[in-house]
Amino acid sequence: MSPGERTVAAARSALGVRFRLHGRDTEGLDCVGLAALALRAAGVGAPVPSGYALRSDNVARVVAMIEAAGLVAVTDARAGDLLLLRAGPGQLHFAIQTEDGVIHADAMLRRVVERSALPWPVLGRWRPEGD
Template sequence: MTRAERVVEAARGAVGSPFRLHGRDPVRGLDCVGLAAWALRGGGVLAEIPQGYALRSGDATRACRWMAAAGLVPGERPVPGDVLLLRPGPGQLHLAIVTDDGIVHADASARRVVERPGEVPWPLIGCWRLRERGEEYGDAGSDGGG
């Protein structure tokens, strides 16, 4: 199983978990950052998880720095296992995990982690992915550990 497949498996394993702002555990609850961190852990990444953000922070630069610090590299087009940075509304950022037929994300409106099939309904700011062991991406960062 590839690292990307393990990321998707971990994200899907969290479907049904309650939504909780700053949540980091599927049993007690996850927000989109917690879900991304949980899924990336499934792929072998043990990165520091951002703290102290608001539901509507809008700081895309900070989010991009976290992706790089986690050892992720930018992708041109989303593929399963990628972490998407989305803009669902003014001043609002959202993370989601790409699956083979949609995304898994922590849905604040539904109050739980859900899998949403089809096209992503929000503007895409960027996508990041784990490197598979042995892949070379120049100076894009470490392989994320694990």
């Protein structure tokens, strides 16, 4: 199984887990917790920030954290990619690319869901180096 396939499988294993801000386990996840869970399955030891607000617009800080975890920016879409999205004014969001959509921790639906359509602009995409 490739790192991307492991990432998607781990994200899918969290479908239905309730949304919880700063959640880091299957008792509750936010988008950062879901990304960390999925990337760990691919062998990426992503640093997991805490203490952040639901709204943040510090793109440079987030990109630095992603790249410090050993992920590289890419332009082609592939299942398992980590996506950084603009979910609203002043709000950044992570999702995991799937074969035909994304998996993310949806604050409005209060759980981890898989969607076939992406309702937000993609600011960037990353994957483990060499994947």
